[in-house]
Every structure is written in C-alpha cells, then in structure tokens.
Amino acid sequence: MKYLLFLILFVFALPAFGQSAKRYPVSAVNYYLQHLSTQIVGRPLTKTERDRIKAEKGKAISPILKEWMSADYFVKSTRRMVEKLLNTSGTNNSVDYNLPGNLAEFIVREELPYSQIITADYCVKDNKKTSCDSGAPYTAGVLTTKAFLVKTDGRFNLGRAGTMLKKFACQEYPMDTSIQIPIYRVRLIPMFQVDESRAEDFGNGLACYRCHSQFGAHAQLFVKFSGAGTYVPEATGAQDPSQEAGKSTHGTYTSHLSGREKDSEASQMFGQQVANLAEAAKVMSEHPLFLQCSIRNLLHHFLKISAEDADHVGEPLLNEIAAKIKTIENNPKTRTILLEALTHPLVIDSVLTSGVKNEI
Amino acid sequence: MNKLMRQAFTLAGIFLVTTGCQPFASFDELEQSSLTLPKEPATKFSVKKNVLRSISYQAKVNKLNYVFKGLSSHDLRGVTTARIELGHYDFANGISPDEALNKEKSEIWLSAIFPICDSNKAKSLYPFPNKAEVLIETSFGRDINAADRELVAMVSGINTSNSQRSVLLCLAVIGSLEFLSL
Numbered sequence: 345m346k347y348l349l350f351l352i353l354f355v356f357a358l359p360a361f362g363q364s365a366k367r368y369p370v371s372a373v374n375y376y377l378q379h380l381s382t383q384i385v386g387r388p389l390t391k392t393e394r395d396r397i398k399a400e401k402g403k404a405i406s407p408i409l410k411e412w413m414s415a416d417y418f419v420k421s422t423r424r425m426v427e428k429l430l431n432t433s434g435t436n437n438s439v440d441y442n443l444p445g446n447l448a449e450f451i452v453r454e455e456l457p458y459s460q461i462i463t464a465d466y467c468v469k470d471n472k473k474t475s476c477d478s479g480a481p482y483t484a485g486v487l488t489t490k491a492f493l494v495k496t497d498g499r500f501n502l503g504r505a506g507t508m509l510k511k512f513a514c515q516e517y518p519m520d521t522s523i524q525i526p527i528y529r530v531r532l533i534p535m536f537q538v539d540e541s542r543a544e545d546f547g548n549g550l551a552c553y554r555c556h557s558q559f560g561a562h563a564q565l566f567v568k569f570s571g572a573g574t575y576v577p578e579a580t581g582a583q584d585p586s587q588e589a590g591k592s593t594h595g596t597y598t599s600h601l602s603g604r605e606k607d608s609e610a611s612q613m614f615g616q617q618v619a620n621l622a623e624a625a626k627v628m629s630e631h632p633l634f635l636q637c638s639i640r641n642l643l644h645h646f647l648k649i650s651a652e653d654a655d656h657v658g659e660p661l662l663n664e665i666a667a668k669i670k671t672i673e674n675n676p677k678t679r680t681i682l683l684e685a686l687t688h689p690l691v692i693d694s695v696l697t698s699g700v701k702n703e704i
Numbered sequence: 705m706n707k708l709m710r711q712a713f714t715l716a717g718i719f720l721v722t723t724g725c726q727p728f729a730s731f732d733e734l735e736q737s738s739l740t741l742p743k744e745p746a747t748k749f750s751v752k753k754n755v756l757r758s759i760s761y762q763a764k765v766n767k768l769n770y771v772f773k774g775l776s777s778h779d780l781r782g783v784t785t786a787r788i789e790l791g792h793y794d795f796a797n798g799i800s801p802d803e804a805l806n807k808e809k810s811e812i813w814l815s816a817i818f819p820i821c822d823s824n825k826a827k828s829l830y831p832f833p834n835k836a837e838v839l840i841e842t843s844f845g846r847d848i849n850a851a852d853r854e855l856v857a858m859v860s861g862i863n864t865s866n867s868q869r870s871v872l873l874c875l876a877v878i879g880s881l882e883f884l885s886l
C-alpha cells in the first residue's frame with residue numbers, strides 16, 4: 345500500500361521536477377540567446393546581458409527576450425517575417441507591395457492583436473491608417489490588399505485560397521473534413537464533381553472532388569476580385585467560354601459552384617457560414633489553427649529554422665504553447681505569442697540539442 | 705466498510721489533495737481543464753544540425769551599426785550598393801532574399817566593409833592593439849577565447865603599422881562566419 349502511495353505522490357509531483365524547473369547551464373543560455381539575438385534585436389549579446397546570464401542562468405531568458413521585443417529591430421523583423429511569408433515588398437507601377445509589411449509593422453508597434461494581420465479593417469501607409477487599395481466594400485487585413493491578391497492570383501482563385509489557408513492556418517487541401525466541411529458534389533461544376541479526371545483541362549486529374557469540395561468554399565470568397573486585385577461588383581463567377589478553364593469575365597476567375605450562387609461571396613469557413621472574405625478571415629483568426637500557425641511562423645522566422653523543420657514542430661507542442669498564451673491574452677499580441685513560444689522548455693531544448701556543441 | 709473500500713477512499717482523498725481539492729463542477733469544465741490528458745505528449749522538434757544559418761541583409765547592417773556605434777549612409781555605401789548580393793529582397797521587382805554564403809559573397813562582403821574598417825571611426829573606436837579584444841568581444845557577443853588571442857597575436861606579428869593591423873583585424877572579425885551567421 346505504501347509503495348502505491350509513493351507512486352501516486354511521485355506521479356502528481358512530477359510537474360514540479362519537470363520542464364518548468366529545468367536548469368540550464370550558463371553556456372546553454374548564452375547559446376540560446378545568442379542564436380536569437382540577431383533575429384530579434386539585430387546584434388550580438390552585450391556585456392551586460394552576458395553578465396546577467398552568468399548571474400541568473402535560465403531565469404534571464406524571459407526578461408532579456410522581453411527587453412528585446414521593445415526594440416525597433418523586432419518590429420521590423422516581424423515585418424520581414426510577413427513580407428517573406430507572402431512574398432510581398434517594394435512597389436512597382438501598379439501595386440504597392442509594401443502594404444502587408446506596413447500592416448504587420450503597425451500591429452506590432454501599436455501592440456495590437458496579431459490576428460489583425462487578416463482581420464484589420466484598415467491598411468497602413470506612412471505609419472497611418474488608410475483604406476486598402478482593392479476597392480472592396482470590406483477589409484480583411486492583408487487579404488484585401490492588391491499585393492496579396494496579385495501575388496496569389498490564378499485560375500479558379502486556387503492560389504488565393506491555398507495561400508490563405510497555408511500561410512494563416514498552416515493547412516493544405518484536402519484537410520480534415522471535420523474542420524472544412526466539403527461542398528456537396530452536386531453544387532460543384534462538373535469537372536470538380538468527379539473523383540478523377542483525364543486532366544485535359546485542368547489540374548493533375550487526381551482527387552478532384554476531395555480537394556475542390558473544400559477549395560471551392562474558400563475560392564468563392566475571392567470571386568469578386570480580378571487578377572489585378574481589384575474588386576469587381578459585377579463579377580459573375582461564370583466561366584468565360586472564350587477563355588481557358590478557370591477564367592471568368594472582367595478579369596475575374598470562375599467559381600467552383602454551378603448554380604445561381606456562383607456570383608455570391610457568401611461561403612463557408614471552417615464550418616461557419618460567412619457573408620464575405622472579411623467574415624471568413626475573422627472565423628479563421630478565431631480558430632485554434634490560426635494561433636498554432638502563427639506560433640509556427642514566428643518560430644520559423646525568429647529561430648531561423650528551415651521551412652521543413654518548422655513544419656515538423658508537433659501539434660501537441662503548438663497546442664501546449666497556445667493554451668498557455670490563451671491564459672494570458674484571448675486575442676494575443678505578437679510579443680505574447682513569441683515570448684511564450686521561445687520560453688517553452690521544449691522549444692529551448694530543441695534549439696540547444698541542434699547546436700554543434702549540443703549544450704544539454 | 706471493507707479494507708479494499710478504505711484503500712479506495714484513501715486513494716481518492718490523496719488524488720483530491722494533490723489536484724488542489726477542486727472537483728469538477730461540470731462536464732464542460734472537465735473538458736476545458738488542463739488536467740485532461742492530451743492525446744499525445746508535446747515533444748521537442750528537430751532542427752537540422754551543422755547548417756550554416758547566415759544572417760539577413762538587415763541584420764548585417766544592424767550589426768555593423770552596433771559594432772561601430774552608428775554609421776552614416778556614406779560609411780555604408782559599399783554595403784548598400786551590394787545589398788542584393790548581400791541578401792536584400794524586393795519582391796515587387798522579382799528579387800527574393802538570397803542569404804547564401806559562398807566564396808563570391810564573402811568577397812563582396814569584404815569589399816563592402818573595407819571602407820568601414822579602414823575609416824578613422826573604426827580605427828579610433830578599436831585601435832590596435834589596445835582595443836583589439838574589445839572589437840572581437842563586441843562583434844561576437846561573447847568572452848574572448850584562446851583562438852581570439854591567437855588571432856590577435858597573429859595580426860601583431862604582421863610587419864606593418866598598427867593602423868593597418870587594426871584594418872586587418874577588423875576585416876578578419878567582421879568578415880568571419882561567426883559574424884555572418886547565427
């Protein structure tokens with residue numbers, strides 16, 4: 345009996361001796377923060393920081409990271425993360441590709457929730473709020489900038505739907521049908537109703553319905569946007585018979601839907617009915633996948649790990665970090681997300697065991 | 705009450721004590737509680753070992769500004785001229801960030817930083833030999849080690865002026881992989 349009691353007490357006391365109480369040697373803390381300093385604050389460790397690490401060891405990680413996150417370089421570094429995520433920066437004759445970066449920078453500088461990257465009802469120019477450039481009657485952060493719309497344009501709006509899902513929910517089609525409910529087969533245009541096609545017109549010919557029954561709902565949100573990233577109220581979503589498959593009239597793209605609903609922006613995002621892209625972005629931003637994906641994207645950028653390594657950050661770990669973040673802020677700021685991610689013992693361990701010196 | 709039941713009550717009591725004596729008020733609360741076991745435990749992720757993680761163009765410029773206590777656009781002219789080769793990007797004009805480090809990129813970097821290392825500012829901030837170790841410590845963000853001392857000794861042994869030695873050490877440090885990668 346007493347052995348059983350010891351066993352129970354030991355099991356419940358484990359967390360006290362577990363990751364939260366992990367003690368890192370000075371060299372390990374130095375290695376970890378040195379790894380991060382260039383990405384977050386754009387310089388090596390200072391003498392003061394090294395002295396602090398010597399004195400406080402692992403306890404120095406969180407306060408030093410917090411200090412760094414008030415630096416201008418951190419704001420700009422987050423901007424670069426978004427620019428590289430969406431392949432948008434600079435300007436050319438017709439499009440201001442700086443708008444997504446401007447918004448990212450503004451959100452971090454003003455300490456606004458990171459979700460505003462896809463939900464903000466404004467764009468930013470010269471550090472001031474302004475209207476976005478697509479002319480849409482609503483705004484969904486970067487998603488309604490010409491920069492995003494032009495960079496991702498393509499037939500059937502597949503590029504726009506796929507990029508939105510990949511970059512902000514870290515998902516690809518086909519995804520779990522419990523998250524994105526497929527569109528009924530009969531509602532789709534014939535080419536996407538079949539499971540396989542001869543691929544004469546479009547795509548790879550495989551798993552047509554499986555992917556496009558989900559693609560279709562997200563692509564529908566872009567049915568009013570032209571290839572030039574302009575909102576076209578009169579867009580019909582109907583196939584232009586004089587053009588290749590996937591192209592509609594007015595420079596817009598063909599809907600996946602076959603009925604009268606093909607010209608409507610109303611659709612479904614993660615099981616919820618939405619009136620347009622702005623509502624869909626809000627649903628996406630409130631779904632757990634968005635926060636998980638944001639953590640993954642921030643780790644990818646600030647740890648400077650490869651996309652492949654970032655893809656392998658496990659869902660249980662992301663869930664654990666996300667749960668902690670949610671206890672702090674329901675709609676978290678970039679700083680909160682990154683701080684909680686970078687101070688999680690398993691994230692620290694992952695970086696330390698990757699080092700040539702293998703500090704732990 | 706038989707012995708088995710007493711043991712069961714004892715165990716239940718221990719369970720409540722160790723979990724903070726907070727029985728669940730409802731099924732929903734149990735569902736949301738952190739005490740519910742995750743399906744899979746969180747684990748470390750693997751990060752590729754022995755990979756050269758070269759720093760971005762912006763990080764290069766920022767580190768130079770940090771080491772040399774603020775540089776003018778004139779000081780940085782060599783760096784800004786070669787910004788694309790050094791990893792700057794401009795997606796609007798089809799230029800993606802190329803942060804690869806190789807022999808050609810190293811040569812471009814050394815040419816770009818030469819005017820900075822050769823400037824009066826650099827020489828006055830880090831005169832050789834008095835401030836040689838300070839340059840290394842500031843640039844690398846760590847304490848001096850034996851290899852650093854060996855480098856300083858090697859530069860000392862070169863038959864030239866201290867002013868030129870200052871430039872050589874600067875190029876060796878700022879042009880090193882340690883400066884240009886994580």
